[in-house]
Amino acid sequence: MSQIHIWEVKAKNTPLLKKKCNQCDSERFYCGEKFRMNAQKKNIDIWLIYRCVKCKNTYNMTLFSRTKTESLHKDLFTRFSENNKETAWQYAFSPETRRKNNIEADFESVEYEIKHTPIENILHSDTEVLTFEIKCPFDFGLKASAVLRTCLGLSAGKLNQLTELNAVLFREKALQKKHKIRNGDIVKVDAEKLKKVYCGNTGAIQ
Structure with a gap:
């Protein structure tokens, strides 16, 4: 496993x-x-x-x-x-x-931080599919794409490349811009495709 x-x-x-x-x-x-x-x-x-x-x-x-x-x-x-x-x-x-x-909440007023292992450390593994679980006890409308950009160290453009390669599954479905996180959500990423996008299609970890 x-x-x-x-x-x-x-x-x-x-x-x-x-x-x-x-x-x-x-x-x-x-x-x-x-x-x-x-x-x-x-x-x-x-x-x-x-x-x-x-x-x-x-x-x-x-x-x-x-x-x-x-x-x-x-x-x-x-x-x-x-x-x-x-x-x-x-x-x-x-x-x-x-x-x-x-009454309505202003979720844009919520500041947050994400604790995660640097993606550079994970990309050295031989796992074909990288699996991540999101822990977020409070719901404040945070988009999944924002979490992925931070934790995978990708720009918005690079994340778009990754999704166009069908390399990201969010709740077992293709990631969409409208997706917002919930506590316990599972994200799966194709490791090889991530390496190519992350390293500028070189396939090597710098």
Whole structure:
């Protein structure tokens, strides 16, 4: 069985929200990574707090509304109470939460880094097909082509050459420009064709 190389995509920040501020001319809010909780008798409301990027005006994004307190898992309730950052990020990236609040995220505001083995080290192997698994716990609309260019060390033009040679499979299908990554996606690349494109058709690793 061939080795699976890992491409780990790590977001550096949560996405801004596209929302007009009613206190200034800004149209973006950032996640404050804190929760607001309000209990009334046996029910509880929980929000994730956002602030305007200019004037710090607040917007509370609803997570739970008039929910029975006992229906919340104790561990989750504790994380809300302690303003757990990881939990805040999970909801900030959640498409379901945004849909419920009828609000859109600005994914272009998300900065990220990708941890991967330099392709020069991998191309020396005798494997005919190079297999990569993408690890990306948060969905922020990142295109597969952007990940491939970074991890394979290719320009957009070189990647186009590779796809025209039918050398890249994404989820077992030919790579397309519209493809966006999900956690656990598998990418397969024809090693010989990659060497030719990567090394300017010389077939040798420099």
